[in-house]
Amino acid sequence: MYQHILALAFAVKQINEDTKFLPNITLGFHIINGYYIAKMTYKATLNLLCTQHRFVPNFICDSQKKIITVIGGLVTEVSAIMANTVGIYKIPQLTYGSFSPAHGDRTAFPFLYQMIPNEDYQYRGVVQLLHHFGWTWVGLLAVDDDFGDRFLQVIIPLLTQNNICYAFILRTPKRTYVDEYLNFLLRHLDDYPVLMDRKVNACFVNGEPPSWHNLRMLLFYAPLFSLPPVGKVWIATSQWDFESLSVQRLWDIQNFHGAISFTVHSNQPLGFQNFIDTVKPSWTNNDGFIQNFWEQAFNCSLKISSVKSKTLCTGEENLENLPHTLFERNMIGHSYNVCNAVYAVAHALHAIHTSSSRHRRLLEGERLKFQIIQPWLFHHFLRSVIFNNSAGDTVKFDENRELIAGFDVTNWVTFPNNSFVRVKVGRLEPQAPPGKELALNDDQIVWHRSFNQVLPLSVCNDNCYPGYSRKKKEGEKFCCYDCAPCPEGMISNQKDMDFCMKCPEDQYPNKDNNQCIPQILSYLSYKEPLGIILTVLTIFFSVTTVLILGTFRKYQDTPIVKANNRTLTYILLVSLMYCFLCPLFFIGHPGKVTCLIRQMAFGIVFSLSLSTVLAKTITVVLAFMATKPGSGMRKWVGKRLTNSLVLSGSFIQVGICMVWLITSPPFPDKDMNSLKEEIIVECNEGSASMFYCVLGYMGFLAIVSFTVAFFARKLPDSFNEAKFITFSMLIFCSVWLSFVPTYLSTKGKYMVAVEIFSILCSGAGLLCSIFFPKCYIIILRPDLNNKDHLIRR
Structure with missing residues (x-):
């Protein structure tokens, strides 16, 4: 591109005009075109090393070119060819394009400097770009040569590691002579249909020339063979540029509207626009490129031509009128790199001059004779160069002799007149923290017109949505x-x-x-209807028991109260009152203390109640048997037997509970699996076997009481509570026998409610069966509550 030549000339001119920067030193340059063909590039490089006007490499036969460094080239192949040659002489080389060796070995080029960061950063940036837009099904385009192979060897594993697949790989022809090139390109038209895959809307193009020209030719020739146009998002590395060949000057570029590329970061150096305005065919006699550029750009001839279709150039044509595909007035990335390369050389020379002036004084005006500087010495100073250029950017090389810089993410917006605008829509900073390297402004991106400004999809199939x-x-x-x-x-x-x-x-x-969704905590609360009902019932039966106890205390000297052992009656009523209060331990959020107490308290107080009932039943039997003449049972009738029965029956249960507490005590627990939407906050009984031991012992006492009472039910009514106890034990056993299967078949708070209901029902059965008939007589039929009546009955 001719702008690269102008950037070189501009930088050299600026440096030479600054008399304070390199005093008494004038920089010059020599440009040779390699035409992107290997043997031409070798020849051009060797020509730089020859004596003036003679192609005799490695011999000093005449006045020799004073080469201190080489700048070039734009593509990897050219840079590698140059490096293989000039590296023999330890001449530093600054390449202003990406450098990605075909075999990936950079150590073979110890004197090569890159004015652009490592291309691998761009590959990782492309992967982040694909992830950003959710494109996982992409096409790959690469030139059919060793460098294209190297590109595919690097990018395919990188895509796979990041869960991205390539739908196809399209290899485009490498640059060669025109006749071979066109034949090769026409053969590749057979691969054109792969671009028609509608699922693939994003294609990653290896930007190495001639990728752009190849793709442009492929899309240009396709309609001539009745192949439909394609609308894709072309993604490319920094080598991608819209420079046109002379034959492509009028070709449409609308297929590339909305393309995205990683471009070399650039700014506009001061004075470059004014310098461009001075460019005319006659501006210098030493520019061997301007005539060719001017004639191709303006489609005219600077000399009288035999071709009648060409007009004569005036030499005053305006560069502003050229399409951007032919010439851009703003300095682009690679031209900016050329400019920075020239300044890097100048700063290295300045460092050599400063160092030498401090340590050496020469006779001839005390200045350094630059013509005797050895390339290896210049290499030593060049790799440590650091400066700020006129555009405000810092130029510095890392340990791998690569420029420390970032890339601009550029969106290419094209227009029908073959002009275009480079819109900066993001930034790739290789030095940023991992995952933060790429920053994009999606709102600024313009997509290809076929997408109607809607984010394109490039996936093998529709997304799998949540669920x-x-x-x-x-x-x-x-x-x-x-x-x-x-x-x-x-x-x-x-x-x-x-x-x-x-x-x-x-x-x-x-x-x-x-x-x-978070599970809700589930337990039997005082605030819910079921908890309120059970609490009310608990309080009701407790108060009722207290009232009955008070009634019996008030009428303690009446025959019906005295008839069946008042002490046992009081113990039974007190124990029943505590039985009715036990459910309060079961309602509310389970805590450590309540979990330890509730089953123990329930088991002990119910055992006390059942032991008292058993004692009352045995008292009835013994009292009847003692009334028979000559009976020896009279000695057993008394408080000693009843107290023993009550205490022994209760202490056995206390012992069972103590073993339970020592071996495996209950504790608060959360059941997260039984119910889908709830976390059951419960008391883990610790040992289920101990819990059923407590219930089993209560059942044993109830069965014994029921059996004794059943056989004593027909004794004379005057002394007999047996039939009421029999009925109460029948209720008690029925409740707790039905409790076990019901308890095991419920979960959470309903399990607790079942146990509370069983406690209340069994306690109410005892209270109602044994004490309501007596209360009826005491309160409603006091006439029946006398000794004569009881004896008569």
Whole structure:
């Protein structure tokens, strides 16, 4: 591109005009075109090393060119050819384009400097770009040569590691002579249909020339062979440029509207626009390129030509009128690199001059004779160069002799007159923290017109939305998959998840399996209706028991109260009152203390009640038997036997509870699995066997009481509570026998409610069966509460 030549001339001119920067030194340059062909590039490089006007490399036969460094080239192949040659002489080389050796070995070029960061950064940036837009099914385009092979060897594993697949690989012809090139290109038209894949809307192009020219020719010739046009998002590395060949000057570039590329960061040096305005065919006699450029750009001839279709150039044509594909007035990235390369050389020379002036004084005006500087010495100063250029950017090389800089993400907006605008839509900073290298402004991006300014999709199939996971298709790449709904109890909360996942322990999936919902804590609360009802019943029966106890205390000297052992009656009523209060330990949020107390308290007080009932029943039997003449049972009738029965029956249960507390005490627990939407806050009984031992012992006391009372039910009514006890024990046993299966078949707070209901029912059975008939007589039929009546009965 002619602008690179102008950038070189501009930088040299600026340096030479600054008399303070390199005093008494004038920089010069010599430009040779290699035509992007290997043997021409070798010849051009060797020509730089020859004596003036003679192609005799490595011999000093005449006045020799004073070469201190080489700048070039734009593409890897040219740079590598030059490096292989000038490196023999340890001449530093500054390449202003990307440098990616075909075999990946950079150590073979110890004197090569890159005015652009490592190309691998761009590859990683492209991967982040694809991830940013969700493009996982892309096309790859590379030139059919060693460097294209190297590109594919690097990019394909990188895409795979980042869950991106390539749908196709299109190899375009390498640069060669025109006749071979056109034949090769026409053969590649057979590959054109792969570009028609509608699922592939993003194509990554290796930017090494001649990729742009190849792709442009392919899209230009396609309609001539009745092939339909394509609308893609072309993504390219920094080598991509819209420079046109002379034959392409009038070709449409609308196919590339909305393309995205990583371009070399550039600014506009002061004075460059004014310098461009001075460029005319006659501006210098030493420019061997301007005549060719001027005639091709303006399609005219500077000399009288035999070709009648060409007009004569005036020499005053305006560069502003040229399409951007032929010439851009603003300094672009690679021209900016050429300019920085020249200044890097100048600063290295300045460093040599400063160092030498400090340590050496020469006789001839005390100045350094630059013609005797050895290239290896210049290399030593060049690699440590650091300066700020006139545009305000810092120029510095890293340890690998690569420029420390970033890339601009450029969106190419084209117009029908073959002009275009480079819109900066982001930035790639290789030095940024991992994952933060790429910054994009999506709102500024213009897409190809076929997408109607809607974000294009480039995926093998539609996304798997939350609630589904990806399922591999047999025989297909991993980017092509089916969508399977998440199994029961699992969710996916993002698109295209590889597998569904379980919710945290305290959460459960919603019905769409795309979100976890926190489980609510579930326990029998005082605030809910069931808890309120049970609390009211608990208080009611407790108060009722207290009232009955008060009634019996008031009428303690009446025959019906005295008839069946007042002490046992009081003990039974007090124990029943505590039985009715036990449910209060079961209602509310389970705590450590309540879990330890509630089953123990329930078991002990109920055992006390049942022991008292058993004592009352045996008292009735013994009293009847003692009334028979000559009976020896009279000695057993008395408080000693009843107290022993009550205490022994209760202490056995206390012993069972103590063993329970020592071996495996109850504790607060959370059951997160039994109910889907709730976390059951409960008391873990610690040892289920000990819990059933407590219930079993209560059942044993109840059965013994029932058996004794059953056989004593027909004794004379005057002394007999047996039939009431029999009925109460029948209720008690029925309640607790039905409790076990019901308790085991319920969960959470309803399990607690079943136990509370059983406590209340069994306690109410005892209270009502034994004491309500007596209360009836005491309160409503006091006439029956006399000794004569009881004896008569």
